[in-house]
C-alpha cells in the first residue's frame with residue numbers, strides 16, 4: 001500500500017463507526033451517553049435516536065423504564081417510531097406486534113398461533129442506564145457489557161451538573177480534535193484579546209502574551225494527555241492540562257485544575273453527525289473571567305438551540321449553523337471585536353470543524369508540532385481499535401472503569417522546575433476530589 005492509500009485507510013478506520021468497522025466495534029465496547037432523560041416521557045411518544053450509524057427508537061414505558069431498539073419492527077420493518085406506548089410494551093401500529101423494554105416480543109396478535117410464534121421473534125435491543133438526567137446506551141455484545149465508566153464528573157451530586165447537548169454536523173473525530181488542540185485558543189477564541197485587556201491576575205494573560213505554547217504529550221491509562229507550558233514574567237510557569245479519554249471523551253482545560261470537573265463526550269450519531277455532550281460541575285471555576293473593564297469577554301453569548309423535532313437529526317440543533325454561516329458578523333471580525341466574527345465559543349469551534357467537510361480529508365493535512373496531541377491520540381485510537389479487531393484485546397477502560405479516576409484538566413500557575421508529570425501527580429492529590 002502506498003503512503004497515501006495507507007493514510008486513507010487510517011482515516012477510514014479512525015472515522016467510520018458503523019457495525020462492521022473497527023472503530024464501530026471499539027465504540028460498541030463502551031457505555032455511551034445518548035439522550036437526556038427528559039426527552040423520554042413515561043408512556044409518551046417514542047423518540048428517533050441515531051447512534052453509531054444505527055437508526056433506533058427510544059421510549060419510556062408507563063412504569064418509567066427506558067427501551068432502546070432498532071426502529072424497524074422485526075415483522076416487516078415498519079418504523080416503531082409510530083408505535084403505541086402501552087402498559088406492556090411498544091406496539092407496532094401495522095399488525096400489532098408488541099415489544100417490552102428489553103426488546104422481547106410479548107405479543108403477536110395478528111395470527112392464531114401468536115403465543116407460540118412470539119418466542120421465536122428476534123429483535124435488536126440495547127441496554128440503557130440513567131444517571132444525572134442522561135440516558136446511557138450500550139450497543140455491544142450483551143454478554144460482555146462493561147461497568148459504567150468512573151469518570152470523575154459523574155461523581156457529582158445529582159443536580160450539581162450542568163449538562164449541554166449540541167448537534168455537530170461533522171465526523172466525531174474532527175469535532176473531538178478541537179478539544180485537544182491547545183494552540184487554537186489564542187487565535188479562534190481570544191485572538192482579539194491583548195494582555196492588558198484582562199484583569200492583572202487573570203492567567204489568560206499568559207495565553208495571549210505568547211500564542212505559541214510548548215507542548216508535551218504522553219499516553220495515559222485513560223488515553224492521552226498533554227501539557228501546554230508558558231513562562232511567566234516572574235520566572236514561574238503557566239500550565240494547561242487536557243485529556244483524551246477512551247472512546248470519545250475529552251477534558252479541555254476550561255477552568256482551574258484545582259476544581260475543574262468537566263468532561264465532554266463526542267458521541268458519533270453516524271459517520272457525519274456527532275452529539276456533543278458536555279458535563280460541567282456547577283461549583284467549578286471558569287476559564288473565562290471578565291475583561292479588566294468589568295465587561296464580559298466578547299463572543300461568549302450563550303448557546304442557542306432550535307426546538308427539537310422528531311427527525312433523526314432534529315435533536316439539539318444549533319441556531320448558528322452552516323446554512324446561515326453561523327451568523328458570522330464580518331464587522332465584528334474586521335474591527336477585531338471578535339477575532340472570528342462568530343458569537344459563542346462553542347459555535348466558533350463548530351464553524352471551523354464543520355467547515356472541514358463531513359469527514360475531513362486527513363491525507364492532505366500538513367501537521368505541525370502544535371498537533372502532536374492530535375497525532376498521538378489518532379495513533380492510540382487506531383492501535384486500540386485494530387488490536388480489538390485482531391485478537392480481542394480490550395481497549396482502555398472497558399475492563400477497568402477506574403482508569404478514568406485520575407484524569408483531570410485545567411490550568412495552574414507553578415513555581416519551581418518539577419516536570420509536568422510530577423506537577424500533575426502533586427496537584428491532582430491536592431485538588432478538590434469527589435466520590436472518594
Ligand code: FES
Nearest residue numbers: 073075076092095
Ligand atoms: S410490521 Fe410491525 S407488526 Fe407488522
Ligand SMILES: [Fe+2]
Nearest residue numbers: 178184189349
Ligand atoms: Fe475551541
